[in-house]
Amino acid sequence: MKHSQVRISRAKLDYNFNFFKSKLHSSTKLLVLVKANGYGLGDVEIATLAEELGANYIGVAYICEGIKLRKAGIKIPIIILTPGVDDFEKLIEYNLEPSIINKESVETMHLAAKKANVKKFPIHIKLDTGMQRVGFTPERLEGLKKSLESNNYLEIKSLFSHLAAADEPKHDSFTRGQIELFNKMSTEICSWLDYKPMKHILNSAGIERFTYAQMDMVRLGIGLYGTSCLKDTRLKPVASFVAPIIYIKEVKGGSIGYGRHGVVDSKVKRIATVPVGYADGVDRHLGRGNIKFVVNNTAVPTIGNICMDNFMIDVTNANVKIGDVVTIFGENPHPALLAQVLDTITYEIFTSVSARVEKVITE
Numbered sequence: 001m002k003h004s005q006v007r008i009s010r011a012k013l014d015y016n017f018n019f020f021k022s023k024l025h026s027s028t029k030l031l032v033l034v035k036a037n038g039y040g041l042g043d044v045e046i047a048t049l050a051e052e053l054g055a056n057y058i059g060v061a062y063i064c065e066g067i068k069l070r071k072a073g074i075k076i077p078i079i080i081l082t083p084g085v086d087d088f089e090k091l092i093e094y095n096l097e098p099s100i101i102n103k104e105s106v107e108t109m110h111l112a113a114k115k116a117n118v119k120k121f122p123i124h125i126k127l128d129t130g131m132q133r134v135g136f137t138p139e140r141l142e143g144l145k146k147s148l149e150s151n152n153y154l155e156i157k158s159l160f161s162h163l164a165a166a167d168e169p170k171h172d173s174f175t176r177g178q179i180e181l182f183n184k185m186s187t188e189i190c191s192w193l194d195y196k197p198m199k200h201i202l203n204s205a206g207i208e209r210f211t212y213a214q215m216d217m218v219r220l221g222i223g224l225y226g227t228s229c230l231k232d233t234r235l236k237p238v239a240s241f242v243a244p245i246i247y248i249k250e251v252k253g254g255s256i257g258y259g260r261h262g263v264v265d266s267k268v269k270r271i272a273t274v275p276v277g278y279a280d281g282v283d284r285h286l287g288r289g290n291i292k293f294v295v296n297n298t299a300v301p302t303i304g305n306i307c308m309d310n311f312m313i314d315v316t317n318a319n320v321k322i323g324d325v326v327t328i329f330g331e332n333p334h335p336a337l338l339a340q341v342l343d344t345i346t347y348e349i350f351t352s353v354s355a356r357v358e359k360v361i362t363e
Helices: 010-021 035-039 043-053 063-071 088-093 103-116 138-148 169-190 204-209 335-341 346-351
Strands: 005-009 029-033 057-060 078-080 097-100 121-127 154-161 198-200 217-220 239-244 247-256 262-274 292-295 298-301 311-314 325-329 358-362
Touching: 005 010, 005 043, 010 029, 010 043, 010 217, 029 043, 029 198, 035 043, 035 346, 043 057, 043 063, 043 358, 057 063, 063 078, 063 088, 088 097, 088 103, 097 103, 103 121, 103 138, 103 154, 121 169, 138 169, 154 169, 169 204, 198 217, 204 217, 298 311, 325 335, 335 346
Parallel strands: 005 358, 029 057, 029 217, 057 078, 078 097, 097 121, 121 154, 154 198
Antiparallel strands: 005 239, 239 325, 247 262, 262 311, 292 298, 292 325
């Protein structure tokens, strides 16, 4: 290989997809989230695989993400989870289904559909059951009802909410309260309608821990990529972030890298350079020996600071040559280890991977 890659395993993604699907009723639909460039791993690549596997919906954050997927040939329905307050005409043009978070958006979307003369354009109503981010609270349902009256250009495709802490057992009573409130609110909304929208509230952690609340659809995000909230997870890391060694030198004494933080004593060390850096998603805090990456099944420590486009590793005790592949995350080291070292979550590890890192699908 000549440059860095994120390698997405079709087999592992298939495995994780079917692991979650096995927990669901045959009638429960599955929405796969590929927002933020497929959690940093490639939105078109992940969406294409998800469509092939039988996902019912794709979820993205912004309209531009949905348009990109449509232009790439994705045919299944796409929900825009953060549509904003304008560009509703583009939603209609590219057949993208908006999440609606307030009555003003209902009215603006209605005007756009009326102008385009599109009847029953699908919308998804976001209910705030405790996340306190966006969405209709119980007190705002009356305003929603008024906005929907005499409206024959929009159709509620689904009602949904977002669990705030489904991955943390200490908050389970709060999570169950969210589910109960969602059921109560959605029942009220359905009483206004002469049709039945889908309902969904479970995220990846919710599918694993609150399967009873799967309703009509679930939203699979980080779990598809191999991250679980359970310690005894059977999920597999779908992606490997790899890059080749491009240079090897022997150093006796002196320092390595910016700020001279890589110190070499009087013993000869072999130092290898890898052509990815913090601009590619290799966090600077992983430098100075704070992590060991893997090359030829040997864990080797970083040395010196991570640079923008490169980092260095101490390969004194490893049998390596120029061109050998270094694994930044994958099976080993697992993304969860990087997250632990950086005191963060795997979401941030994945989404930090730069767009300039090539995304490839492997078997």
